Amino acid sequence: MQNEADSSPITVPARHGKAMRLRAGQALRIINTHGTQVVDCWAWNAYDLDEFMCMEATRVWNQRLCPIVGDSFVTSRRNAILTMVEDTSPGVHDTFMAACDLRRYELLGVKTYHRNCCDNMMEGMFSLGVTPPRRNLASFNIFMNIRVQNDGNTLHTLPTESKPGDSITLRAEMDCFVALSACPQDIVKIQGKNDNTPRDVAVQILSGNLPEMAVRGPWVPAAEA
Numbered sequence: 244m245q246n247e248a249d250s251s252p253i254t255v256p257a258r259h260g261k262a263m264r265l266r267a268g269q270a271l272r273i274i275n276t277h278g279t280q281v282v283d284c285w286a287w288n289a290y291d292l293d294e295f296m297c298m299e300a301t302r303v304w305n306q307r308l309c310p311i312v313g314d315s316f317v318t319s320r321r322n323a324i325l326t327m328v329e330d331t332s333p334g335v336h337d338t339f340m341a342a343c344d345l346r347r348y349e350l351l352g353v354k355t356y357h358r359n360c361c362d363n364m365m366e367g368m369f370s371l372g373v374t375p376p377r378r379n380l381a382s383f384n385i386f387m388n389i390r391v392q393n394d395g396n397t398l399h400t401l402p403t404e405s406k407p408g409d410s411i412t413l414r415a416e417m418d419c420f421v422a423l424s425a426c427p428q429d430i431v432k433i434q435g436k437n438d439n440t441p442r443d444v445a446v447q448i449l450s451g452n453l454p455e456m457a458v459r460g461p462w463v464p465a466a467e468a
C-alpha cells in the first residue's frame with residue numbers, strides 16, 4: 244500500500260453520530276477526548292449491507308464477553324470485519340447492551356424527542372448516501388462499563404473507566420462502512436464518573452503504521468486426548 248497520510252482527528256459531537264467508509268487495511272482510531280463518553284459502533288460489508296458486524300457471533304469467535312487487543316469482530320456471516328489492534332484505555336467495553344433508541348427513552352419516561360444512538364447510526368449512514376436495511380440494536384459499545392456480578396448472571400451498569408485521550412483502534416478486514424454514535428444517554432449513568440453528560444469524541448482514519456497483527460481464526464474446542 245502507498246504511504247497515505249492519516250486523517251486529522253474529526254470531532255463526533257456529543258449526542259451525534261458519524262459514519263465512514265474504510266478500505267481493508269485502513270483503521271479507525273476512536274479517541275475518548277474527555278475520557279467519559281460511551282461510543283456505539285456498527286459495521287457493514289461495503290458491498291452487501293445484509294452482512295453486518297454481529298456481537299453474538301463475535302463472542303463465539305473469541306470465546307470472550309468482549310474482544311481484547313488481537314481479537315476480531317465478525318459479521319452475521321462469521322467473516323472478520325474489524326480487528327482491535329490497539330487499546331490505550333483500561334479495556335472496559337461492552338457487547339451486551341442494546342444501543343439506545345427512541346423507545347428506550349420513552350420507557351425511561353422521556354416525553355419529547357430524545358436523540359439516540361440508533362437514529363445517529365441511520366443519520367451517519369444516510370449522510371454517505373447509504374441506507375442500512377435494518378436497525379441493529381446489537382452495537383459494540385466502546386468504553387461502556389457493564390460488569391457481570393459474582394453470581395455470574397446479574398449485570399451492573401456503571402460509569403466509564405477511561406481517561407481523557409484514551410483510544411482504541413479498529414482495523415478493517417474488508418472494505419466496510421463503520422458508524423459511530425457519541426451516545427446521548429443522560430438518564431442512565433454510563434458517561435463519566437460524576438456528571439453523566441454526553442461529550443464530544445474524535446475519530447481518525449489511519450492508513451499505515453499499524454501494529455502487525457494477523458487475524459486469529461475462530462475458537463474451536465481442544466481435541467480430546
Ligand SMILES: [Zn+2]
Nearest residue numbers: 343360426427
Ligand atoms: Zn446510546
